Amino acid sequence: MAKMKFNFHPPLAITLLILGFFVFVPMISAFEYSIRTPIEGGYGWNNYLWAIREEEFLYYILRSMWLAGITVIITLFVLVPTLTWIHLSNSKVRGLIDGLSLLPLVIPVVAFAVGAQISFPDFVQNTVLELPFLYFVLALPYAYRALDIGLNAIPLKTITEAARSSGANWLRTITTVIIPVIRGSVMATIALTFALSLGEFTLTVLLHWDTFPTWVTFVAQENILGAIAISMMSLIIPFLILTIITLFVPERSTQGRK
Amino acid sequence: MSSKSLTLSGISKRFGNVTALDNFNLEVGVGELVALLGPSGCGKTTALRVVAGLEHQDKGTVLVADKNISDVPAHKRNMGMVFQAYSLFPNLTVEENVAFGLQMRKVNKTVRLKKAHELLDMVGLDSQSKRFTHQLSGGQQQRVALARALAFEPEILLLDEPLSALDAQVRVNLREEIRRLQLSLGTTTLFVTHDQEEAMSISDRVGVMNEGVLEQIDTPDALYNKPASAFVAGFVGTMNRIPAQIADGMVEIFGSKVVALKRGNESGHVLALIRPESISVVANSAAPNAKVLTRSFMGASSNIVCQTTDGTIIQSLMTSASTGDLHPGSSVQLHVLSSEVLVANA
Numbered sequence: 001m002a003k004m005k006f007n008f009h010p011p012l013a014i015t016l017l018i019l020g021f022f023v024f025v026p027m028i029s030a031f032e033y034s035i036r037t038p039i040e041g042g043y044g045w046n047n048y049l050w051a052i053r054e055e056e057f058l059y060y061i062l063r064s065m066w067l068a069g070i071t072v073i074i075t076l077f078v079l080v081p082t083l084t085w086i087h088l089s090n091s092k093v094r095g096l097i098d099g100l101s102l103l104p105l106v107i108p109v110v111a112f113a114v115g116a117q118i119s120f121p122d123f124v125q126n127t128v129l130e131l132p133f134l135y136f137v138l139a140l141p142y143a144y145r146a147l148d149i150g151l152n153a154i155p156l157k158t159i160t161e162a163a164r165s166s167g168a169n170w171l172r173t174i175t176t177v178i179i180p181v182i183r184g185s186v187m188a189t190i191a192l193t194f195a196l197s198l199g200e201f202t203l204t205v206l207l208h209w210d211t212f213p214t215w216v217t218f219v220a221q222e223n224i225l226g227a228i229a230i231s232m233m234s235l236i237i238p239f240l241i242l243t244i245i246t247l248f249v250p251e252r253s254t255q256g257r258k
Numbered sequence: 259m260s261s262k263s264l265t266l267s268g269i270s271k272r273f274g275n276v277t278a279l280d281n282f283n284l285e286v287g288v289g290e291l292v293a294l295l296g297p298s299g300c301g302k303t304t305a306l307r308v309v310a311g312l313e314h315q316d317k318g319t320v321l322v323a324d325k326n327i328s329d330v331p332a333h334k335r336n337m338g339m340v341f342q343a344y345s346l347f348p349n350l351t352v353e354e355n356v357a358f359g360l361q362m363r364k365v366n367k368t369v370r371l372k373k374a375h376e377l378l379d380m381v382g383l384d385s386q387s388k389r390f391t392h393q394l395s396g397g398q399q400q401r402v403a404l405a406r407a408l409a410f411e412p413e414i415l416l417l418d419e420p421l422s423a424l425d426a427q428v429r430v431n432l433r434e435e436i437r438r439l440q441l442s443l444g445t446t447t448l449f450v451t452h453d454q455e456e457a458m459s460i461s462d463r464v465g466v467m468n469e470g471v472l473e474q475i476d477t478p479d480a481l482y483n484k485p486a487s488a489f490v491a492g493f494v495g496t497m498n499r500i501p502a503q504i505a506d507g508m509v510e511i512f513g514s515k516v517v518a519l520k521r522g523n524e525s526g527h528v529l530a531l532i533r534p535e536s537i538s539v540v541a542n543s544a545a546p547n548a549k550v551l552t553r554s555f556m557g558a559s560s561n562i563v564c565q566t567t568d569g570t571i572i573q574s575l576m577t578s579a580s581t582g583d584l585h586p587g588s589s590v591q592l593h594v595l596s597s598e599v600l601v602a603n604a
Contacts, residue, residue: 156345161312162345164332167362180349
């Protein structure tokens with residue numbers, strides 16, 4: 001790790017100030033609130049201990065995590081080959097697909113959920129596996145852009161052709177060359193998709209599924225402090241998981257330092 | 259030796275309205291190095307990419323030895339390719355890059371790394387094997403790319419302007435290294451370039467292309483001395499274009515009559531194509547027909563640029579010893595040294 005020296009930069013200070021005010025202050029306040037013990041007075045871990053003892057806590061957090069995991073797999077499986085193709089073909093559909101990928105941002109989730117309920121056949125609506133596919137659509141604008149930036153930053157055509165003329169078929173070109181070269185983008189896509197899926201509430205509730213976020217709101221009705229404790233943990237646990245993933249995927253030098 | 263011969267017959271390829279290759283034919287013998295030379299957009303790169311399987315021809319067949327590979331996908335063609343742009347995999351070390359082709363062929367790690375080191379040793383980069391590619395200079399990167407293309411013992415080596423992104427000195431060194439490796443491994447090689455010096459200096463034969471058609475393919479000497487068309491004559495080496503009139507199969511140049519060599523149906527007013535070394539400049543003549551504009555001293559030889567009385571600019575290449583008394587502004591007499599000249603339609 002390079003030694004970093006911090007200098008004072010006004011634009012950076014302003015960014016940190018705004019970020020601090022709107023993100024860190026509410027988070028710290030929520031944390032402070034969650035460790036209050038109103039009956040005994042003062043602070044303690046009672047609410048966290050209560051939350052962990054709730055037998056449904058583990059069930060719902062695991063359920064949300066595997067749904068998020070499947071969403072990540074669907075996202076990579078669909079988007080990496082598609083975007084590679086779009087970039088290589090240089091086709092006019094690129095602008096169209098770029099635009100389409102933004103649609104989930106402008107369509108209200110409520111409309112989306114109702115539409116899904118009306119149009120999807122029963123066998124789809126009867127399985128919780130409909131959620132990862134819908135989460136994929138919700139995460140599409142972010143995942144698409146993260147991968148798009150990565151693919152734009154590399155000489156995709158040349159290294160793809162080099163891989164193919166060296167004997168790699170398309171699958172191996174994508175898995176052994178393209179994904180490792182845009183590793184940073186792929187990690188960002190995984191993080192964004194995972195976080196978005198894990199926290200998705202509106203769509204899940206409208207389609208009558210129970211996941212971790214919907215369970216937390218249910219719990220909040222009887223124990224608001226416990227619900228906040230649960231939410232704090234739900235922030236920290238995925239954060240730890242993502243940190244571990246990032247640390248354990250072997251670091252390889254991909255950036256040209258001139 | 260795994261090297262094979264290459265035959266392209268009747269290859270046509272269009273991109274929209276542009277005809278890149280028009281009934282293109284080419285044969286490259288086992289172990290031969292053939293260069294395709296031509297201006298940009300002449301179809302030379304398309305021809306190479308069709309051989310590699312990176313483009314699919316609209317018509318025609320590609321044969322390696324006697325096997326038709328026209329519809330074989332690129333990754334099954336067993337052809338090593340070096341690209342113009344740096345094409346190394348940035349996530350792999352130098353040795354992993356070179357071993358990549360063997361890895362794709364499921365060769366075990368010990369064997370493929372051994373082979374990679376052999377090749378890196380051949381291009382003089384074995385000491386850099388653990389480094390990442392961005393830590394290498396441009397010339398070193400192209401050497402690694404060459405090693406990578408040769409490591410899996412390809413049937414054909416394809417070079418797509420591999421030197422054009424490099425500095426002049428590195429370019430000369432690397433082209434000689436390519437030739438040395440190619441000769442020692444005996445790999446059949448197709449080399450695409452727009453640089454005639456590059457093509458002429460290392461190739462067994464050079465094919466000059468224009469507008470999707472092979473104008474002439476021959477040894478560098480033959481191309482230079484016996485160009486088959488005015489285009490080839492103009493593209494390979496420097497050529498003076500002197501207006502003249504054909505009469506009875508002869509043209510009059512600087513007052514002397516020489517035989518006109520026609521490649522088509524040239525007649526009447528034509529351009530005589532004459533190499534600079536076939537024109538001599540004589541000072542202190544009784545009947546001057548030109549003035550010296552510049553004299554560039556280049557060591558053993560000097561380049562004299564003159565202007566004739568009718569305004570034509572003429573270049574002459576002479577030994578420096580014989581040009582001592584030629585100065586800008588001197589009145590001189592030009593002579594044609596050859597007894598026959600190629601003519602083209604004006």
